[in-house]
Amino acid sequence: MGCYHSVGGEGRRKTERPRMPEDLLTLTDAGLYCSRGDFHVDPWRRVSRAVVTHAHADHARPGCGRYLCAAPGMLVLRSRVGGGSPIDSVRYGETRSFNGVEVSLHPAGHVLGSAQVRVSHGGVTWVVTGDYKLEADPTCQAFEPVACDVFVTESTFGLPVYRWRPPAAVAAEIDAWWRENRDAGRTSVLLAYSLGKAQRLAASVDPSIGPIIGHGSVMKMVDAYRASGVRLPAIERVPPRTRRMGDGRALVIAPPNVAASRWLGLFGETSVAMASGWMTLRGVRRRRGFDRGFVVSDHADFPGLLAAVEGSGAKRVLVTHGFTDAFARLLRDRGLDAAELATRFTGEAVPEAAAEGDDPEADAADADAADADAADADAADADRADADPGADAAVGGVAAGADVPLEEPA
């Protein structure tokens, strides 16, 4: 087993195709695949059976024949992939067998129902993390380390400049900003992904400061969270055809793509803050001219990634998305057999990826404009892959080389 890594590029360069017939999971043009058990993990094409780590758009695509997910994430996944296909759910830790391959799901701490997928056969165990974080989150079960031989990890924030502060400290910062705005009669607008971060934030702020208002796409997920038994504070909806909302006391939670839209006009004078791990960087904060940036991520920070790798006990690590080249190189420096893996997962989008000028309320049926973006990007990717037979690298092939993921995943 060698180290297959390169300096970016989209798989157009010739690289040695690794031959590892014993690998439990391989990378096909549809995603991570277990041929013995005949299932995919987080496929990006329609396949017959998809084991899904979580419901974000870059991990859960509609149109598969059958889904398997962790029980707490069942309703969220249903609302994302629609009603057409059966979804099987298992409790965390419960084992299913596919042609002798054991599959179980374990908490990943990313969003409600997010799971690491443990795949085991013939004495060899793989764990695919999907996205994960180690910090406490009142809206989902905490990450649990799972021992394995091969650890397939994300690295969205896989550079040592990314270190999160304790969640309580960040929540206190957000509360202080909200209070200050309220006292000045300005509505606070907090931009966060509709699925996961929006609910986490709603559950973390101090609801005694003022009313909380949710954007339509946030409320769709709030409903799914509540129906799954997650306790959230009271959150108001924006009724259709509203012209004016709130009196400058409210906290509005909305997806990032409303930043450049007329929708914010509903609230009069506002202070707009972005909640994202990328807000660590001054350049990113300034680029979009947000009034504030709060460093909140549902992904592991750099120490978190290292701790997870260590906690798995794995000797071999495959890095799927994020700062794959640097993170894999660091792991090799530390004596692990680590390589990049060219998946199409995107992690947390840097804020400018939000489509400017889109008015999400103008989209029919409350569809996330962001989902449409991801789908477009996906279609473009698929076109490229079709045109280039070299692009469907196997496990250990050339990584996508995207230092900073730019597609909107959620």
Next chain:
Amino acid sequence: MRRFTELYWRLDGTTRTTEKVAALRDYFAAAPAGDAACALDVLSGGRRLRAVSTTLLRQWAAEAAGIPAWLVEECYAHVGDLAETLALLLPDPPPADAADAAGSVTADVAGVGLGLEECLRTTVEGLRGRDEAAQRLTVERVWRQLAPRERIVWHKLITGGCRVGVSRTLVARALADVAGVEADVMAHRLAGGDVGDAAGFTRLLDPAASPADSRRPYPFFLASGLEGAAGDLGPVATWMAEWKWDGMRAQLVRRGDDVALWSRGEELVNEAFPEIVAAAADLPTGTVLDGELLAARGDELLGFAALSRRSGRRRVPRRLLEEVPCVFVAYDILEHDAADLRGLPLAARRTRLEGLVGVPCTAGRGAAVPGGAPVSSDVPRLLLSPRLDAGSWEALARLRAASRERGVEGLMLKRLDSGYGVGRVRGDWWKWKIEPLEIDAVLLYAQAGHGRRAGLHSDYTLGVWHEGRLVPVAKAYSGLPDTEIVEVDRIVRATTLEKHGPVRVVQPTQVFQLAFEGVAASKRHKAGVAVRFPRIVRWRRDKSPPDAGTLADLRGMLAAVPPEAAP
């Protein structure tokens, strides 16, 4: 230090001018005069020397963070700001009481409790010239005392790169509020740079103070680019037209026994242009002229490239004085007989100017000067920018069309009844520049930007065809809208062939329309030509690399005749 750090982040945290002014006002009203003087110097971009090498800082930070040196470089390439990268990499400082208990940290080595002036003296100046071990000891102690956002500011101060995103105008406005004077008055007091120490700052705020400094320039009045048709400006007779000279804007101050030559950036450039300073001694005292420095030998304009060999020098060797002689072409008079004329209409100022500087500048590009006239002291160095009386907008347009041949950038249009304002005020002064030259070029390399564009590949190297290959001809910062920069960034990442530090070599797939002001032969550039002031006009998604221009096209522009001048 803490107060200044607070100011830095307040300025950084907002895009609203009113909030920036409020932050500055709060700072200047509260800070002791000595600190305020230092802060003003830092805010005005006053250059200070690097107190400690950045290579050493990176090494020490890598060790403190327990990561390999290459990973520090990866982080820097991603973050785009060294001060910030190091600040983020360092371990968090221990809680204050723990540090005290350990007794390992002597009281406040970082000077966080000290004022900015004291802090600069004790830690920043204190580092310079010390041996490596002593520097390291101090730096590591300071690191242990500062929170990440304080470290960023401190790193910028010790590495000499503390730039703050705030304009002179805003600083002047805030100080005017604190002093209780008009913003224009404060702008004038601030002109000419350093206020010096606490006493200087106190004088600056004195409502009754007069600009006693005999060298102090006036704030420059700036023109805007003309976007519409010149004919829409009204009757041509209400305007004065001049050449837009391709030189360096400058202000010549003659007061008392002094002569001061100021650049647009309000730096004193006396040393770089000794012949101009000598000639200005003949002006009557109490005179201030606004004009342009040009490299010219007799009637031949030597061009901007020649002029830049002279500018920025502390001492000009005799040989260079002979190779690149310079003149000052005056186009306005701001002070005469020690009286401020800026309130007078341009027509009246012009009359005074013509009475003082009589010889018009008739120089143009390539004007024949047989054998190259020897430089002698009797060549007039102070010239008058001639008034172009064409009689109609059409006639002016024809003059403008011949600008490039002449070696000028187009025309200046100034309203005859306009006063001399402060800063850029639209409406009275217009730049009517010639259309730039353009070529379609292919993206070859991309580099991540800094500051606002950190982490995005926004600096492009573009090439044109030569003998079947693409040769690089220009490096340009992206002038594209943010959304397109993000898209190009995505393509850059997806088509990277090689990475050299922050620079990516990409597959040549994207074509950009490149505009520039001129082409000059260059030995320093591989392509043999250098383009002047290149910038990207638009992304030509409709074109592919074979559609791009050639080196022969560029060479053809060496003696370019602009398209509109063709018959």
